[in-house]
Amino acid sequence: MQKTALTRRTLLLPAVVILLGLSIFPLLFSLALSFGDWGLGRGIPYEWRGLSNYAALLADGRYRNAAFNTVLYVVVTVSIQYVLGLALAWGLFLRPPGGRIFRVLFIFPMMLAPVAVGYMWRLMFQSRIGAANFFLAALGFEPVRWLSARWFAMSVVMMAEIWQWTPFMFLFLYAALMNVPTSPIDAALVDGASRFQVFRHIVLPMLMPISIAVIMLRAVEAVKILDTVYVITHGGPGNTTESLTMYGYNVGLQYFNLGYAAAIAYTLLLVVVAIAIPVIIFFKKEVSYT
Amino acid sequence: MIRLNSVQRWSLFVALVLWAIIVIFPLYWMVTTTFKLRADIYAGPALIPWVDFVPTLEHWARVVARYQQVTRAMANSAVAGLASAAAATFIGGMAGYGLTRFQYKLGFLRNRDIAFWILSNRVLPPIVLVLPIFIMFRTAGLVDSRAGLAIVYTMFNLPIAAWLMLEYFKQIPIDLDESAKVDGATYMQILTRIALPLARPGIIATFLVCLMFAWNEFIYALILTFSRAQTLPLVVAGQATQHGPQWWDIAVMATITIAPLLLVTILLGNRLIAGLTAGWGQ
Incomplete structure (x- = not known):
């Protein structure tokens, strides 16, 4: 029996050690940093500052702008991803010709490096050599300097995000659709319900828990947005399209103000936790263990 | 199981093809850019190799050799x-x-x-x-x-x-x-x-x-x-x-x-x- 106990502990030990050392310890370290000041590289030792970093955030216009942008990126991209993903999943559920090929094709974007995806879209919207302006020219419009104007630049970032992550919504909604029991659908059809009625009153309610889960999962990831912004706009023009992660990166590793960067990061963490807790509770209810 | 008549099936197919084009186009645009001469890149929307532009391996060779x-x-x-x-x-x-x-x-x-x-x-x-x-x-x-x-x-x-x-x-x-x-x-x-x-x-x-x-x-x-x-x-x-x-x-x-x-x-x-x-x- 003693040998069993040893095996049991050995199985879990490496995972616990790694996560404690590289995840939980840095998490607490960051918390301590956010309450202080540490000029790394300038030879200034750690100094406790209480809540002064957080107080400074309230008055920081660049922070407010980054927070606003981040919320906008999340709300716009995740909602559009959901609607498109659901439409594609429903489309494939109706068994069109070539369904298997579409299914693989549709998941391509989510497999690719976000940095490369960002570059792809930057290339499309480049003002002199981008496909977008060539097509505008063909239709008789003036070329647009997409990345030099805040709202155009943000739309390009959003398009890249929607393109990359609609597949995620599609994939998991489609998998859920394939597990929906068919008998209520068949019964409704026999009773003369239209396809739209079946979708609206039977399928959609059954997909509700899954829908909430995928939306929250995407939102938790989208809040951390960095790669596409970094490559497409680099936060510009000025700092107008910057996200919270990008601002935290700039403060921490460009200006080496670790305390302030940690405070920015911690406000982001609070948002993530607020979104994630409902998801975790949801999953906890769904999963049963031996 | 929901059944579609052939008109519905094919209109669904067309809609999915449209999305497939949206998925493929940015990829295609970037990959073809790697095979275009600079002049072709600046000239206009060159889409089809050997028709709109003559493919070149110039950029690939340079990247491999120089970087x-x-x-x-x-x-x-x-x-x-x-x-x-x-x-x-x-x-x-x-x-x-x-x-x-x-x-x-x-x-x-x-x-x-x-x-x-x-x-x-x-x-x-x-x-x-x-x-x-x-x-x-x-x-x-x-x-x-x-x-x-x-x-x-x-x-x-x-x-x-x-x-x-x-x-x-x-x-x-x-x-x-x-x-x-x-x-x-x-x-x-x-x-x-x-x-x-x-x-x-x-x-x-x-x-x-x-x-x-x-x-x-x-x-x-x-x-x-x-x-x-x-x-x-x-x-x-x-x-x-x-x-x-x-x-x-x-x-x-x-x-x-x-x-x-x-x-x-x-x-x-x-x-x-x-x-x-x-x-x-x-």
Whole structure:
């Protein structure tokens, strides 16, 4: 029996050690940093500052702008991803010709490096050599300097995000659709319900828990947005399209103000936790263990 | 089952083809850019090779010959990716196996609390963790090293790996273990003769998922490497923000970055889908 106990502990030990050392310890370290000041590289030792970093955030216009942008990126991209993903999943559920090929094709974007995806879209919207302006020219419009104007630049970032992550919504909604029991659908059809009625009153309610889960999962990831912004706009023009992660990166590793960067990061963490807790509770209810 | 008449079937097909074009076009635009002469790139929307433009390997040859950092970045991405995916799958597999076969009690935490604690590490924003990790790595001499990256990627992939492996091991009936035990098999034999062979598709899927995340990862590499250990996404991002106008060269680098995953998706598409959605929506 003693040998069993040893095996049991050995199985879990490496995972616990790694996560404690590289995840939980840095998490607490960051918390301590956010309450202080540490000029790394300038030879200034750690100094406790209480809540002064957080107080400074309230008055920081660049922070407010980054927070606003981040919320906008999340709300716009995740909602559009959901609607498109659901439409594609429903489309494939109706068994069109070539369904298997579409299914693989549709998941391509989510497999690719976000940095490369960002570059792809930057290339499309480049003002002199981008496909977008060539097509505008063909239709008789003036070329647009997409990345030099805040709202155009943000739309390009959003398009890249929607393109990359609609597949995620599609994939998991489609998998859920394939597990929906068919008998209520068949019964409704026999009773003369239209396809739209079946979708609206039977399928959609059954997909509700899954829908909430995928939306929250995407939102938790989208809040951390960095790669596409970094490559497409680099936060510009000025700092107008910057996200919270990008601002935290700039403060921490460009200006080496670790305390302030940690405070920015911690406000982001609070948002993530607020979104994630409902998801975790949801999953906890769904999963049963031996 | 909902049935469509042929008009409906084909209009649905056309709608899906439209989305397929949206999926393919940005990829196509970038990949064809790598084969166009500069004059063709500036001339207009050249779409079809040998019709709109004459393909050239000029940019590919230059990138391979001139940018040593690209080949080094490929090696860095491959080494950090493979090592961390193997480590995360192994360590996550151990945890997943343990959590489905034994009862644990860490303080007030039971099996499912431990599983959720492991998974919840995945939602932490990297920007929160990476500043302290940078300081820790500076002290340990791991900044700008492949080993450092591999260690961070193992941590970063561990929650997903443990979660997926747990889902796979859960599907292997515990009765098989029991009957083997009755026949006198040791725990080690049960693991190597029963659990591992049955979980093989799951192990492969988990490894691929971890490899994909590590290969595509950006923020940890951005902060923890600066020259020797730079990965492919970092080279692409660095070139794109420093040397804006060299579109063709950067397009080559970005194409190199996405090529392996495009290939894997084409070859293993349906199996990858099954792996990603394991245990989903039942």
